[in-house]
Amino acid sequence: MGSFSFHTQATSAEPPSVEGTPEQFLTFLSGQKLLGLAIREIEEILEAEEITSVPRVPRFIRGVMNVRGAVVPVLDLAAYWSDTPSSLSKRSCVVLIELSIGAAAQKVGLLVDEVREIIEVHATDLLPVPEFGAVADLSFVDAMLPLENGFVILLAVEHLLTAEDLPAVRLQDAAKQSLECD
Amino acid sequence: MDQLIQTFVQEADELLGQMEDALLSLEENPTDAELLNSLFRAMHTIKGAAGIFGFDPVVSFTHPVETELDRVRSGKRPLDPELSGLLLQCKDHTARLVEMVTQNTLDKALLAAGADLLRQVTGQSPPLNANNVPQAGSEADQWLISLSFHETAFRNGIDPISFIRYLSGMGEILDLITTQDRLPPLEDFDPESCYLSFDIVFKGTVSKADIASVFEFAEDDCDINILAPAALEQEFLQLIEQLPEERSQRLGEMLLALGAITKHELNRSLNRQREEASTPPSESPEAVRPVGALLVERGAVSPRVVDKALERQQQVRQKATQEAQLVRVDAEKLGRLINLVGELVISNAAIRVQAERHGLGDLQEVLASAEHLVENIRDTALQLRMVQIGETFSRFKRVVHDVSKELGKDIELVIRGGETELDKTVIEKITDPLTHLVRNALDHGIESPAARKQAGKPGTGTLTLNAYHDSGHIVLQILDDGAGLNAGRIRAKAEAIGLVRPDQVLTDAEVWQLIFAPGLTTKDQANNLSGRGVGMDVVRRNIEALRGQIDIHSELGAGTCITIHLPLTLAIIDGFMVGAQQERYVIPLAMVEECLEMNAQDWAVDEEHHCINLRGEVLPYLRLANFLNIPQVTQAPLRETLVVVRVGTHRAGFVVDELYGELQTVIKPLGRLFQHFKGISGSTVLGTGEVALILDVQGLIQSASAQMVVH
Numbered sequence: 001m002g003s004f005s006f007h008t009q010a011t012s013a014e015p016p017s018v019e020g021t022p023e024q025f026l027t028f029l030s031g032q033k034l035l036g037l038a039i040r041e042i043e044e045i046l047e048a049e050e051i052t053s054v055p056r057v058p059r060f061i062r063g064v065m066n067v068r069g070a071v072v073p074v075l076d077l078a079a080y081w082s083d084t085p086s087s088l089s090k091r092s093c094v095v096l097i098e099l100s101i102g103a104a105a106q107k108v109g110l111l112v113d114e115v116r117e118i119i120e121v122h123a124t125d126l127l128p129v130p131e132f133g134a135v136a137d138l139s140f141v142d143a144m145l146p147l148e149n150g151f152v153i154l155l156a157v158e159h160l161l162t163a164e165d166l167p168a169v170r171l172q173d174a175a176k177q178s179l180e181c182d
Numbered sequence: 183m184d185q186l187i188q189t190f191v192q193e194a195d196e197l198l199g200q201m202e203d204a205l206l207s208l209e210e211n212p213t214d215a216e217l218l219n220s221l222f223r224a225m226h227t228i229k230g231a232a233g234i235f236g237f238d239p240v241v242s243f244t245h246p247v248e249t250e251l252d253r254v255r256s257g258k259r260p261l262d263p264e265l266s267g268l269l270l271q272c273k274d275h276t277a278r279l280v281e282m283v284t285q286n287t288l289d290k291a292l293l294a295a296g297a298d299l300l301r302q303v304t305g306q307s308p309p310l311n312a313n314n315v316p317q318a319g320s321e322a323d324q325w326l327i328s329l330s331f332h333e334t335a336f337r338n339g340i341d342p343i344s345f346i347r348y349l350s351g352m353g354e355i356l357d358l359i360t361t362q363d364r365l366p367p368l369e370d371f372d373p374e375s376c377y378l379s380f381d382i383v384f385k386g387t388v389s390k391a392d393i394a395s396v397f398e399f400a401e402d403d404c405d406i407n408i409l410a411p412a413a414l415e416q417e418f419l420q421l422i423e424q425l426p427e428e429r430s431q432r433l434g435e436m437l438l439a440l441g442a443i444t445k446h447e448l449n450r451s452l453n454r455q456r457e458e459a460s461t462p463p464s465e466s467p468e469a470v471r472p473v474g475a476l477l478v479e480r481g482a483v484s485p486r487v488v489d490k491a492l493e494r495q496q497q498v499r500q501k502a503t504q505e506a507q508l509v510r511v512d513a514e515k516l517g518r519l520i521n522l523v524g525e526l527v528i529s530n531a532a533i534r535v536q537a538e539r540h541g542l543g544d545l546q547e548v549l550a551s552a553e554h555l556v557e558n559i560r561d562t563a564l565q566l567r568m569v570q571i572g573e574t575f576s577r578f579k580r581v582v583h584d585v586s587k588e589l590g591k592d593i594e595l596v597i598r599g600g601e602t603e604l605d606k607t608v609i610e611k612i613t614d615p616l617t618h619l620v621r622n623a624l625d626h627g628i629e630s631p632a633a634r635k636q637a638g639k640p641g642t643g644t645l646t647l648n649a650y651h652d653s654g655h656i657v658l659q660i661l662d663d664g665a666g667l668n669a670g671r672i673r674a675k676a677e678a679i680g681l682v683r684p685d686q687v688l689t690d691a692e693v694w695q696l697i698f699a700p701g702l703t704t705k706d707q708a709n710n711l712s713g714r715g716v717g718m719d720v721v722r723r724n725i726e727a728l729r730g731q732i733d734i735h736s737e738l739g740a741g742t743c744i745t746i747h748l749p750l751t752l753a754i755i756d757g758f759m760v761g762a763q764q765e766r767y768v769i770p771l772a773m774v775e776e777c778l779e780m781n782a783q784d785w786a787v788d789e790e791h792h793c794i795n796l797r798g799e800v801l802p803y804l805r806l807a808n809f810l811n812i813p814q815v816t817q818a819p820l821r822e823t824l825v826v827v828r829v830g831t832h833r834a835g836f837v838v839d840e841l842y843g844e845l846q847t848v849i850k851p852l853g854r855l856f857q858h859f860k861g862i863s864g865s866t867v868l869g870t871g872e873v874a875l876i877l878d879v880q881g882l883i884q885s886a887s888a889q890m891v892v893h
Contacts, residue, residue, distance in 0.1 A: 050872045052872060052873040052874065052875065054856060054875060055765075055809075055862065055875075056810060056862075064865055064873045065873060069524075069528065071850040071851070071853075071865045071873050073853055073856065106853050106855065
């Protein structure tokens with residue numbers, strides 16, 4: 001109840017000025033494309049070093065790395081995006097975010113080729129994602145930001161790993177539920 | 183004496199009047215405790231007084247009425263109008279009886295009417311005479327009662343003979359010795375003083391309190407000792423064992439609870455103790471004696487009972503201190519400690535890396551002792567979270583009880599190895615799957631008593647929960663002596679839902695594995711316990727998520743045994759690091775049996791079938807680098823080593839390129855992202871800060887075995 005009332009208050013009391021407040025996005029290169037991610041989603045940016053590869057997993061899972069004692073999986077955004085894995089360079093970085101997988105939150109690193117800059121974006125500047133129908137699933141794209149020489153693709157983190165990507169997650173959720181109610 | 187009888191008649195009259203008033207008031211207010219008490223008191227007092235005078239007809243009538251009123255008073259019998267009416271008649275009858283006995287007449291018609299009335303009140307025929315109290319036969323149930331009347335007894339209206347006569351109404355007086363040693367020389371003899379003592383051997387099925395109540399009226403004028411018979415003493419000794427702990431704090435209370443002593447005896451002894459304590463030590467050379475000694479001295483209780491009670495008291499106290507030595511700790515705090523120990527292990531490894539890199543010999547020596555300490559701290563910290571599985575097993579007593587009742591089966595639960603310890607976090611996660619398996623065994627496994635008898639088995643089925651340690655694992659077994667798995671039926675079901683092709687050849691063990699497939703149930707009708715075909719696959723997945731393994735073995739008609747292998751802990755293990763190409767992997771050390779040179783000259787290696795003849799045994803193997811799709815970096819032929827691993831009864835060999843040796847492995851979960859992927863069970867952080875993966879040995883053994891069969 002508490003969260004519900006908070007929610008309605010927040011939306012009803014949203015003044016026009018909030019819409020006018022720009023949101024900050026981090027832009028980075030991945031597979032020669034310029035992508036953007038809202039700053040509030042990002043925990044930190046790490047050097048891409050000593051990523052241990054994990055055998056027999058989909059190609060877009062680059063491996064795991066040690067983040068201050070915790071072992072964190074690293075996704076290769078380029079491989080996810082274009083099927084061509086990033087090659088590590090001096091500029092390669094890992095953008096650490098938190099995803100909710102099933103019910104649990106999980107820190108995940110995104111391997112990118114180069115971190116660019118932080119930009120301020122007004123909601124009015126954004127363009128909706130073009131519809132490709134069933135041909136392409138673009139649910140992980142939040143919006144497009146037109147620039148002078150192209151677009152920044154803003155990512156929707158919550159759709160980054162869909163259930164189809166993770167048969168394991170889906171199965172385990174089902175398993176848990178059926179055990180609980182069986 | 184006449185005057186005393188007069189008093190008795192008056193008193194009885196008064197009491198009966200009160201009883202009538204109470205009965206009438208109770209008609210409006212049937213639950214008034216005070217009124218009910220006054221009813222009881224009236225009958226009780228008249229009975230007691232009549233007993234003193236030896237008015238047996240009054241006693242034998244009022245006693246059953248009193249018993250019945252006691253039941254009413256304690257709420258065991260409601261005071262309905264019918265009973266109320268009967269009680270009024272009882273009151274009238276008692277008045278007539280009192281009149282009859284005090285006039286020394288005997289009206290048989292009146293006695294018969296009384297018996298009739300009692301039948302109506304109690305709903306059964308009363309004994310005609312109180313002497314008919316059932317008597318136990320053995321010699322061991324003889325009470326020893328010694329009465330020592332004070333000189334003032336007669337003057338206070340106490341007549342010893344009437345008490346003894348009343349006592350004889352409760353049982354049988356086998357022997358009575360009158361002691362006259364207090365009789366003074368004749369010139370000092372006072373005819374109004376009582377100089378007599380009695381020792382009575384008494385037999386009857388009564389409690390000590392019952393006997394004490396006989397002499398209740400004489401307590402002030404008589405020293406009474408009642409010693410329980412040997413048989414009862416045995417009973418006391420047993421009862422002491424069963425006394426609840428909260429009532430085993432003080433000796434007097436313990437003995438009182440048993441009925442070994444009466445309240446009166448206890449109070450006397452306590453008073454005595456207090457008197458001794460207040461006497462200045464110079465006057466009493468002995469220290470204050472404990473209550474137990476005083477009670478024994480008084481002859482109230484035998485030394486054996488006191489000793490036993492003291493022993494029990496000691497036990498309880500010891501247990502209390504033991505409990506005080508336990509500390510309840512928040513599981514989260516323990517978890518934090520274990521995490522910190524894990525970090526300590528890792529940073530220790532990091533120091534070693536630096537020491538080796540810079541060739542600091544002195545440091546390495548110090549480091550070795552630090553490592554040893556860290557290892558001890560690790561083991562101790564992990565031990566903190568180890569709990570016995572017995573408690574989890576015991577929880578199934580209730581499940582077995584309820585389910586067998588529900589299903590109309592007769593099932594006994596046997597628990598073995600309950601003291602086997604494993605990590606609490608593992609226990610928490612195993613409870614659900616275990617419950618499922620137990621229910622399956624109860625529902626599908628064990629047959630109904632009739633079916634069991636038909637099969638020539640005892641009607642009572644047995645479900646056994648067993649636990650033991652085996653090579654760094656804990657093994658849990660769920661055994662039932664039920665019908666066993668019907669391979670034919672399972673196969674038919676599996677074919678029906680398309681799990682196997684009709685032409686496929688399967689061994690029994692392979693058929694049994696099918697029950698772990700989703701959607702398969704051999705039960706035709708689902709009930710609320712099991713039979714929906716979800717479950718076994720979930721059980722297997724949950725156990726595999728714990729890096730465990732589940733096996734099944736069954737014999738048709740003889741029963742089923744499900745064996746679960748689980749790692750002891752989910753936190754820190756001893757690992758063995760191997761290299762495949764440039765990658766490093768950790769194998770839990772407890773699973774490593776031996777390391778051999780992978781040499782075709784020494785061993786018959788069958789590359790095609792992926793197996794090796796190891797001292798006459800066929801051992802499946804796999805090349806880690808190939809199997810895990812590790813890109814080949816070095817072209818030079820590496821010196822291959824075969825690491826033989828074992829989980830339960832399953833063995834396999836892993837071909838690796840490098841052996842790095844043992845290391846303390848802090849298990850870091852890989853997260854849900856990787857849980858589904860076979861071959862890797864977790865990860866650990868090395869001293870260099872890199873992450874190394876821990877191999878899922880069970881999964882790999884299965885894969886290796888499958889590879890061998892397929893080719």
